[in-house]
Amino acid sequence: xxxxxxxxxxxxxxxxxxxxxxxxxxxxxxxxxxxxxxxxxxxxxxxxxxxxxxxxxxxxxxxxxxxxxxxxxxxxxxxxxxxxxxxxxxxxxxxxxxxxxxxxxxxxxxxxxxxxxxxxxxxxxxxxxxxxxxxxxxxxxxxxxxxxxxxxxxxxxxxxxxxxxxxxxxxxxxxxxxxxxxxxxxxxxxxxxxxxxxxxxxxxxxxxxxxxxxxxxxxxxxxxxxxxxxxxxxxxxxxxxxxxxxxxxxxxxxxxxxxxxxxxxxxxxxxxxxxxxxxxxxxx
Amino acid sequence: xxxxxxxxxxxxxxxxxxxxxxxxxxxxxxxxxxxxxxxxxxxxxxxxxxxxxxxxxxxxxxxxxxxxxxxxxxxxxxxxxxxxxxxxxxxxxxxxxxxxxxxxxxxxxxxxxxxxxxxxxxxxxxxxxxxxxxxxxxxxxxxxxxxxxxxxxxxxxxxxxxxxxxxxxxxxxxxxxxxxxxxxxxxxxxxxxxxxxxxxxxxxxxxxxxxxxxxxxxxxxxxxxxxxxxxxxxxxxxxxxxxxxxxxxxxxxxxxxxxxxxxxxxxxxxxxxxxxxxxxxxxx
Numbered sequence: 106x107x108x109x110x111x112x113x114x115x116x117x118x119x120x121x122x123x124x125x126x127x128x129x130x131x132x133x134x135x136x137x138x139x140x141x142x143x144x145x146x147x148x149x150x151x152x153x154x155x156x157x158x159x160x161x162x163x164x165x166x167x168x169x170x171x172x173x174x175x176x177x178x179x180x181x182x183x184x185x186x187x188x189x190x191x192x193x194x195x196x197x198x199x200x201x202x203x204x205x206x207x208x209x210x211x212x213x214x215x216x217x218x219x220x221x222x223x224x225x226x227x228x229x230x231x232x233x234x235x236x237x238x239x240x241x242x243x244x245x246x247x248x249x250x251x252x253x254x255x256x257x258x259x260x261x262x263x264x265x266x267x268x269x270x271x272x273x274x275x276x277x278x279x280x281x282x283x284x285x286x287x288x289x290x291x292x293x294x295x296x297x298x299x300x301x302x303x304x305x306x307x308x309x310x311x312x313x314x315x316x317x318x319x320x321x322x323x324x325x326x327x328x329x330x331x332x333x334x335x336x337x338x339x340x341x342x343x344x345x346x347x348x349x350x351x352x353x354x355x356x357x358x359x360x361x362x363x364x365x366x367x368x369x370x371x372x373x374x375x376x377x378x379x380x381x382x383x384x385x386x387x388x389x
Numbered sequence: 390x391x392x393x394x395x396x397x398x399x400x401x402x403x404x405x406x407x408x409x410x411x412x413x414x415x416x417x418x419x420x421x422x423x424x425x426x427x428x429x430x431x432x433x434x435x436x437x438x439x440x441x442x443x444x445x446x447x448x449x450x451x452x453x454x455x456x457x458x459x460x461x462x463x464x465x466x467x468x469x470x471x472x473x474x475x476x477x478x479x480x481x482x483x484x485x486x487x488x489x490x491x492x493x494x495x496x497x498x499x500x501x502x503x504x505x506x507x508x509x510x511x512x513x514x515x516x517x518x519x520x521x522x523x524x525x526x527x528x529x530x531x532x533x534x535x536x537x538x539x540x541x542x543x544x545x546x547x548x549x550x551x552x553x554x555x556x557x558x559x560x561x562x563x564x565x566x567x568x569x570x571x572x573x574x575x576x577x578x579x580x581x582x583x584x585x586x587x588x589x590x591x592x593x594x595x596x597x598x599x600x601x602x603x604x605x606x607x608x609x610x611x612x613x614x615x616x617x618x619x620x621x622x623x624x625x626x627x628x629x630x631x632x633x634x635x636x637x638x639x640x641x642x643x644x645x646x647x648x649x650x651x652x653x654x655x656x657x658x659x660x661x662x663x664x665x666x667x668x669x670x671x672x673x
Contacts, residue, residue: 166456168455168456169454171452172452215499215502215519216499219500223427311609312609315603315612318602325596331617333612333616334450335613
């Protein structure tokens with residue numbers, strides 16, 4: 106029997122954060138989003154069943170892979186069942202009637218402040234102040250009717266709180282995409298999975314990485330991501346993040362993974378899922 | 390003739406930031422460190438000769454590769470001539486006599502606030518505030534004699550400003566290393582170079598990455614880092630960051646690069662340099 110209640114999705118941040126926008130992009134039906142203070146809590150919520158799914162950022166086109174979330178994927182027994190690419194657009198948002206020259210303080214998440222560093226330093230006498238969330242900063246300047254402050258957040262946050270966008274797209278580098286993974290306790294197929302993510306480390310053998318990739322090349326399996334991450338204190342030990350085309354129901358994928366296991370000393374399949382696509386932007 | 394004046398090193402941040410600590414770890418002699426507001430300015434300073442060297446963070450063990458600095462390495466004609474691994478240790482620093490319960494505000498660089506997120510959320514009623522620099526925050530609370538505030542920074546910053554470390558090593562994850570590159574306009578050999586960094590992109594041919602790595606494997610050259618970075622809007626186009634064992638004076642390195650050029654549509658050698666090592670910590 107289908108559950109008639111909306112699905113619950115745990116995410117890190119406050120309401121209307123980019124993770125929630127990513128969740129809404131992924132799930133086309135109505136969903137209930139559960140804000141969590143930390144990524145650890147997102148994983149725990151899905152694990153203990155208080156949320157059906159979780160959504161976490163995995164990498165950003167400017168700042169790189171979020172190793173912490175890869176670590177959590179290794180620590181927890183959750184599966185990657187979906188992928189979302191979201192274009193991150195940051196706007197300067199204030200109460201209606203406020204103009205740029207009124208602003209003394211700009212609140213946002215540290216990452217967003219970083220992404221708009223050039224813009225912020227171009228405003229003389231304006232102090233950037235870190236908060237735990239982009240959308241939460243909009244809520245604060247709205248609730249406290251702060252007329253000498255602005256927030257950096259998405260256009261959704263501006264709309265929800267009926268605030269004014271003073272300046273659009275203030276990021277230093279406009280090509281800013283974040284890739285999210287949708288997590289579940291059990292395997293869920295939203296569409297035909299065509300992409301698989303694995304994490305592995307290799308035995309200390311000559312040309313280890315080349316041999317690892319050969320198990321895919323020999324079976325004409327396309328690689329979509331490869332990243333080595335050195336393990337501190339072990340000069341020759343690396344963890345590899347690898348995404349390939351195909352799913353774990355396919356014979357050639359199973360053969361490749363079995364082959365890879367022969368030469369790896371650790372291997373975890375994070376999940377097979379339909380590959381995400383990027384919408385033009387996060388504009389609603 | 391050797392220049393008798395101390396070498397000048399440009400870095401991003403204010404005095405006594407982690408980049409300066411990394412510079413002091415790399416250059417054993419006396420150096421003059423030139424603080425710069427942005428990474429772009431670091432590159433420009435080395436390019437226009439106002440600084441002899443630059444030092445930039447390339448990747449962090451928790452937050453991944455800093456793509457922005459790889460982009461700047463592609464935009465500018467500087468060479469990587471050195472490498473430093475630095476253990477990042479964050480401490481809560483305040484004026485002498487201030488205790489933890491007095492503190493209402495904690496200032497630091499957004500990245501440092503992020504790294505100590507769990508610790509900060511454990512302090513009720515304390516507001517984290519972003520500033521442009523870890524050490525700069527210590528300077529501010531020192532100069533303004535702020536007794537209800539603390540800063541998050543290195544032990545060097547605490548010592549320089551004669552401040553008190555209220556709580557040591559407050560990072561959420563203690564295994565926190567940053568890798569820096571030392572940049573120069575001209576090739577400089579500090580020791581025998583044994584590591585080379587390149588950036589390249591491949592022609593759209595089947596098994597492109599496997600073929601790229603084969604040029605090294607076939608010549609028994611060890612790979613030390615490999616990372617793919619998708620190019621947005623070009624579904625099959627990737628930029629690869631690759632480090633290998635060896636220097637560009639060696640015949641087999643030259644052969645491998647010549648071989649790689651046959652199948653790549655872009656390739657840049659960032660430099661050959663002596664591989665860095667990590668000191669146990671940044672304690673002075």
